[in-house]
Amino acid sequence: MIRRVQQIGDKGSFIITLPKTWCEKNDIHQGSELVINDEIRERSVLITLPKNANNIEQLEIEIPFGSLTDQRMIGRSILGRYLDGYDIIKLTEIPDERKLEVRKSIKALILKLYVSRETEIIDKAIEIHVSKEIIPPLTVIDDLFIKAKEMISDAVLAFFDGDFELADNIIQRDEDADKLYFYIVRTLKKIFRDPMMSSEYFRHDEKTNFNLIDALDLRMIASYLENLADSAEELATATLDGIAIEKGKQQKDLSRTFDQLSRLLEGSYKSYQTSDQARSIIILDETKELNILIEKKFDNIPLPVKNTLSELVECIIDIADLVGEQ
Template identity: 25%
Template sequence: MDIRKVQMSGGSSYIVSLPKNWVKKSKIEKNDPVGLIIQDDGTLLITPNTSGDQIQKIWECEVSASTDRTFFLRCMIGAYISGYTSMKIWAHGRLPSFAMEVIREFTNMAIGQEVVEETENTVVIKDLLNPSEMPLSNTISRMSVIVIKMHQDALLALKENDIVLSENVISRDNDVDRLHWLIGRQANLILNDVNLSRKMGISADDAVHFFLTSRIIERVGDHASKIAKNVKRLSDKKIPTEIVANIEDVSSNSLKIFHSAMEAFFNADIIRANQTIIDSKYIEEHCKKLNACSMDFETSVAINVVNISDSIKRVADYSEDICENVINAVVGINNKM
């Protein structure tokens, strides 16, 4: 830590000198303005960015014929979530055809990413989405609505033996992933750009809270997809209506727990969060009974029923995690007041 003494100037102003290395690195000249931002914890942030414009970061990646396709895609997703505003993909010669395929796949998956420049050996992708136009709370709300509908449709597919609906549920998991990546991206942007944080009215702590919750919701979506996959495997099996009814009942109650957890999240209600954790405990007992009943069937049926039961239980478990995050966040905020 660089310690500097506060001095008095003119009898009414307090001044402190700026570190020379920082001034040079920030390319600040004499008489240039700097921004002063008072943080919630009492610290003072000094920034050369007085316009409030989003910080521009460029990620560059060289590809060749030997580049692993999957690794390349994962790196692009990582750069997107990390908050790079532009991506430059290039090759010494002509860009491999697989690279163009991966780039198209990525721009279709990631929200706000568009190719703005393309030559034989270079592609530039730019973020065209204004982060402040996509509030984190709206994205979280949309994610929760999607995953609830996914679970409901997965159970409807089981009841009606609808393979097409099962496949539709599985495909919707991509929509949840895209929104989760967007939350992760915006959280990183907020953590690294205090001006954006102020513009969006979201603190760094809030950004982390939203990201942790979106990660949990994304996992709830994964289990809806897993249920749908197990339903597909049961399509040629005869499942007693009583078992299907029991699965529907347990799933419905588990989704009620999830809905209650999301209500606690949006309302910052720690009382409801605590009660939801208590209410979720009985889901495990119902799932155990469901698993025991499945043992009366042939192995191929029992395995898939148990898998469905486990995914239903995980929804309640993840709902508990959301509620615990709510309690942690609200108690943390109250302690700062």
């Protein structure tokens, strides 16, 4: 189809008319939104109808229980299908003697997934229905950042104070971090397969020019933050195991260092949010200088604490590096 570009007046907008029969065939009417993507290739644009989340065909898959190579890995198999974008996941042919075990595994897993409902086991099968709710990934990544940062701060506090109750709470909160991370991975996988879906997930965000490179950066940052949350869980577990540092100068120095890293983490993430390359360079330099001091000063500290320091430094540097590459 070739259409002629017209202009309203001498200084007005440019318009393109579309044939009525073609519009009717494609269910385009007055008020319909069209997506214009000019990043396909040079001097080319792609015009498409945005997909309505309520009208997108539901992807469904069945997993015969006997087909699992390791039947103890029920949760991992279901999680893989969830991340692959399936909306209805059905585990079938469940032996009677394994029903309770399966239900227990699935109930633990769905705490980490966005699901709308879960059916009872009927005829040796169980279904998991993924929620249709669309949450902008940029909102989710902000939530994941806040969650991971708070978990690290609380894990350090629990470790220094020997606070078992707070440490146990941190371990429970890791499920919330997993839930946010898995949602981002699932959403971005769907967008990578069908770039036009990005209009559904990002149209309400301020960053309206979001492209696949941005999506890849988002996927990497989500991974960094998930690792940070896992590190907080590791430190909390060490606290529950009775690992500790005596109160004194070393603990005060460590506390001060964690405060510095927390400030740098905040700055690194802010530089990502605002695409501030100058700020990211400053953050990189400060973090690398601080890391040299950390390696010299804290050589003989418990491994979980050392790992947490290392994970914080890596997260700050990795996020700032992404900003520098934009």
